Amino acid sequence: MSEDRIPEINSFFRLQWEEAQNSFVLLYPEGMVKLSQSAGEILKRINGKSSVQDIIRDLQSAFPDVDLTSDVITFINQATENGWLNR
Amino acid sequence: MVGSTANLSGMPLWLLAELTYRCPLQCPYCSNPLEIASYKNELSTDDWLKVLREARKLGAMQLGLSGGEPLVRKDLELIVKEGADLGYYSNLITSGVGMDEERVVALKEAGLDHIQISFQASDKELNDFLGGTSSFQHKLDMARAVKANNYPMVLNIVIHRQNIDHIEDILKMTVELKADYVELASTQYYGWSALNVNSLLPSREQLERAESIAHAYQDQYRNKMKILYIVPDYYETRPKACMNGWGSVFLTIAPDGRALPCHAAASIPDIEFPNVKDRSINYIWNDSDAFNKFRGFGWMKDPCRTCPEKEKDFGGCRCQAFKLTGDATNADPVCSKSPHHQKLSDKVAGLQDVHQLQGAPIVFRNMSNSKSLSDNSD
Ligand code: SF4
Ligand code: SF4
Numbered sequence: 152m153s154e155d156r157i158p159e160i161n162s163f164f165r166l167q168w169e170e171a172q173n174s175f176v177l178l179y180p181e182g183m184v185k186l187s188q189s190a191g192e193i194l195k196r197i198n199g200k201s202s203v204q205d206i207i208r209d210l211q212s213a214f215p216d217v218d219l220t221s222d223v224i225t226f227i228n229q230a231t232e233n234g235w236l237n238r
Numbered sequence: 239m240v241g242s243t244a245n246l247s248g249m250p251l252w253l254l255a256e257l258t259y260r261c262p263l264q265c266p267y268c269s270n271p272l273e274i275a276s277y278k279n280e281l282s283t284d285d286w287l288k289v290l291r292e293a294r295k296l297g298a299m300q301l302g303l304s305g306g307e308p309l310v311r312k313d314l315e316l317i318v319k320e321g322a323d324l325g326y327y328s329n330l331i332t333s334g335v336g337m338d339e340e341r342v343v344a345l346k347e348a349g350l351d352h353i354q355i356s357f358q359a360s361d362k363e364l365n366d367f368l369g370g371t372s373s374f375q376h377k378l379d380m381a382r383a384v385k386a387n388n389y390p391m392v393l394n395i396v397i398h399r400q401n402i403d404h405i406e407d408i409l410k411m412t413v414e415l416k417a418d419y420v421e422l423a424s425t426q427y428y429g430w431s432a433l434n435v436n437s438l439l440p441s442r443e444q445l446e447r448a449e450s451i452a453h454a455y456q457d458q459y460r461n462k463m464k465i466l467y468i469v470p471d472y473y474e475t476r477p478k479a480c481m482n483g484w485g486s487v488f489l490t491i492a493p494d495g496r497a498l499p500c501h502a503a504a505s506i507p508d509i510e511f512p513n514v515k516d517r518s519i520n521y522i523w524n525d526s527d528a529f530n531k532f533r534g535f536g537w538m539k540d541p542c543r544t545c546p547e548k549e550k551d552f553g554g555c556r557c558q559a560f561k562l563t564g565d566a567t568n569a570d571p572v573c574s575k576s577p578h579h580q581k582l583s584d585k586v587a588g589l590q591d592v593h594q595l596q597g598a599p600i601v602f603r604n605m606s607n608s609k610s611l612s613d614n615s616d
Contacts, residue, residue, distance in 0.1 A: 171297035176299065179352075180352040234461075238461070
C-alpha cells in the first residue's frame with residue numbers, strides 16, 4: 152500500500168464514540184464492533200481527505216513517544232480486508 | 239446486580255421495537271405469536287419515544303424496528319427521527335409493502351440507517367402465494383429504491399421446505415438487485431411457523447443441496463456480497479447461543495408494551511413480563527423477575543448445570559425448551575445431551591418424505607386465523 156492512499160470508511164459502516172462503552176464503535180446493519188483505543192484513534196482520522204501519510208503524521212504528533220508507521224499501515228490493510236474501508 | 243457472571247456487558251445493546259402486529263402479508267413461517275389478534279392496545283408515539291430514550295441511556299446502540307409490518311405505523315418517521323437524534327443505528331425490518339419511493343426518501347431524511355427487505359421467494363407465483371398477497375413486483379421496485387437512495391442493501395429470505403429448492407434462483411435475484419448483504423435464514427419454529435412445521439421443515443437432502451449452493455455463492459461473491467446462511471437448528475446436535483443468553487444483550491418490546499428478553503418469550507407461560515407503560519426500562523432490565531429468571535447459570539438443571547459448554551450456548555433457547563419439553567428450565571432438546579433429544583430426532587426423521595408431505599395444509603398468519611385459533615383453545 153502506498154502512503155499516498157486516501158482511505159475512506161465504507162458507507163456500510165458508521166463510526167461513533169460510545170460513552171457507555173468508553174470506546175469508538177463501528178455500527179452496521181444489525182451488528183457492531185467495539186474498537187480498541189488504537190483502532191479508534193486511527194479510524195477517527197479517516198475522513199476521505201487525509202492520506203495515510205497525513206494520518207501517520209497527525210497520530211505521531213498526538214502520540215510522540217512511539218513510531219506508529221507500521222502499526223497504522225497494518226491496521227489500514229486489515230480494516231480494508233474486513234471491508235471497513237473502501238478498497 | 240443479579241446474574242452479573244454471564245452478563246459481561248450488562249447492557250441491552252439491542253433494542254427490538256415490535257411496533258405493531260398488523261401486517262398486510264400472511265406468511266405461514268411468521269414467528270409472531272398466534273395471539274396477534276388480541277394485541278389491541280398498541281403503544282402510543284410518546285410511549286415509544288420514551289422507550290427509545292430510556293434504553294439508549296442504558297447503553298442500547300442498535301435499534302430494530304419490526305413487527306408485523308412497521309410501515310403500518312403512521313408515526314414511523316417520528317420514531318426513526320428520535321432514534322437518529324439519540325444516536326442509535328436504526329434498522330427497518332420490512333416486507334416493503336406499505337412503502338413507496340417517497341417514504342424511502344422521507345425515512346432517509348429522518349435519519350434511518352438501513353432497510354432490510356424480505357422476499358418470500360424469487361418468483362412472483364411462489365412469493366405471492368407464501369405472502370398471501372400480490373407483492374413481488376412491488377418488493378423488487380422497493381429494493382431498487384433502497385439501493386438508489388444509498389442505504390446499505392440487505393435482503394432477507396426465510397428458507398423452508400417450500401422455497402429451499404429455489405435457492406439458486408433466490409441468490410441470482412439478490413445478485414441482480416446488487417445486495418450488499420443477504421440473509422438466508424432457515425425458519426425458526428415459534429408462533430405460526432411452529433404451527434406449520436410439517437409443511438416447512440426441509441428434508442436433510444434438501445438442506446445439503448441448498449447448503450452447497452449457498453457456499454458456492456459465498457465463495458464466488460466473497461468481496462461483493464456477504465451471504466449469511468443460517469441452518470435450521472433441528473438438524474444440529476448443539477443448540478444456538480440463543481440471544482447470547484437471556485437478559486444479556488437483547489431487549490424486545492412487543493406492540494402492547496410488554497418487555498421480553500426475546501421476541502418469542504411470551505410463549506413461556508407463568509412468567510409475568512413487565513410493561514413499559516408501568517415500569518422504567520431500567521427497572522425492567524436490571525430488577526424485574528422476568529429478566530432475571532434465566533440470567534446467568536443459577537437456574538440450570540442437569541445436563542446443562544454441570545456441562546462444560548454452558549458458557550458457550552447458555553443451554554440454548556428457553557422458548558424451544560418449553561415448546562418441546564414443557565419445561566423452560568430444561569436443556570434445549572436440540573442438544574444431543576438432552577434426554578428429550580431423541581424425541582426431536584424422531585420427529586425430524588418423520589418429516590423426511592418431501593413428496594408425502596407436499597399436500598400438508600398450511601395455516602396462513604392472519605387475524606381471522608388468529609381469532610379462531612384462540613377461540614379453540616378457550
Ligand atoms: S413474516 Fe410475513 S406475516 Fe409475519 S410479520 Fe413478516 S411479513 Fe408479516
Ligand atoms: S447440555 Fe446444556 S449447556 Fe451443555 S451443550 Fe447441551 S444445551 Fe449446552
